Amino acid sequence: MVFYLVGLGLGDVTDITVKGLNIIRRCKKVYFENYTSLLSFGFDQTQLEKFYERPIIEADREFVEQKLKVLEESLNDDIALLIVGDPFGATTHSDLLIRARQIGVSVKVIHNASILTAVGCTGLQLYNFGSTVSIPFWTDNWEPDSFFEKILINLNNGMHTLCLLDIKIKEQSLENILRKRNEYEKPCFLTCSQAAKQIIKIIERNKRNLDVNADIFVVGIARIGWDDQKIVYATLQQLAFEVDMGLPLHSLIIPSFELHPLEKEMLNSFSFK
């Protein structure tokens, strides 16, 4: 039997591929890793289960430990694990693939759209993107900035940078952890505005590269692949303090300083002012 990694794409329930849908419908069990994120991405459980004609089993944080069990189930039955976007967009799943090989489970991947390529809708050439960075939430006493170095490397080499913004799902407060209460904080999503503010702070701290300042033009993107997706081309300063990108998920692109005329023309069509 087969263990399927099925990508769901970016938008709604109908963004699954026909192949993926057919597979889910004939699988014995359908798991979803970190179920809460599914809902946060705009999917609704009842709607999904109706469309798939299958119950969805929440595979939680603790799924890491369950994985072996789930893999072993695929020795006897077809099992599907659902993943928002493309199965490899956010993680390589290498541990799972290696383990599957060890115990003789065959794995098939059903690819789908990912934010990593959907950003092409900004008009920026996908070939010119350098490495992708993740921008974390800052706290009062933890302000990590190592991602900024990668942005500078991309800029220095004429490459765009896609910045994925932090998501906090099923986090527990220190108090709840200490009291061993199974209560979780509300999901949190870093906004373009917050990310832009953090980048401006980093720029102000290390003034090595004078070309990179709060007046550089960046691209805020929100809800890509949804009907109400939003793309705004504005300065870091504007994105931090003036632009409202609306509901999550947001991402941020730092375009190369060397734009192709068609890239420039497309970006201008998304100008804030």
Added chain:
Amino acid sequence: MVFYLVGLGLGDVTDITVKGLNIIRRCKKVYFENYTSLLSFGFDQTQLEKFYERPIIEADREFVEQKLKVLEESLNDDIALLIVGDPFGATTHSDLLIRARQIGVSVKVIHNASILTAVGCTGLQLYNFGSTVSIPFWTDNWEPDSFFEKILINLNNGMHTLCLLDIKIKEQSLENILRKRNEYEKPCFLTCSQAAKQIIKIIERNKRNLDVNADIFVVGIARIGWDDQKIVYATLQQLAFEVDMGLPLHSLIIPSFELHPLEKEMLNSFSFK
């Protein structure tokens, strides 16, 4: 009415999304840019038209000139343009999007899987890919090598490089052009072996970087997303002279010298020998 750019994904006819299929079925006309490539990618016309319940109109090389006409059709009817992979994988379609905006046509994009993210199945972390390069066919008197500089930049910055290999579709021989005969050469696809040989030649010419030689390990990939996809981790030398990747399409990955242990472990599972 709407002009739809619909991604078909990577494998077969069922890799279209449910959303994309529903849209195609209700569109007045369905175009495919450069139809021959569709067939070369493993799609079959009869099968597609049966599945879509729609005739497919070949929008040819000359489509560039037809675009305006097709866009104008979407002022009155829903029109779909099919694209292998994700609509933005290989091109930004910026000219089309800008023109649509000028004449008041609304455009919607149906995203899908692209080779740019599907390469995650090698175990290489997508976040660490630098800019993508295209490796062209060499001829007796034309051996372009500018792509190699980009590979070096990525390597120097710890990034992987995806190399897309040249495709020649609907090319005319000089003789046929001169005689104005509408006869085309057979489609040609650059193989991993040919690409590896070309890179070895470039390395032998400019011996600036001694770390980059014919013994570096690279990843040959073929028919990604298909049932018979093939991934081989081998040296450039082996890929050039020993490995048979089989039928097209091939691509080549030059991994960073700085691999994560899990990346390394996954690649080793694809070792040639």
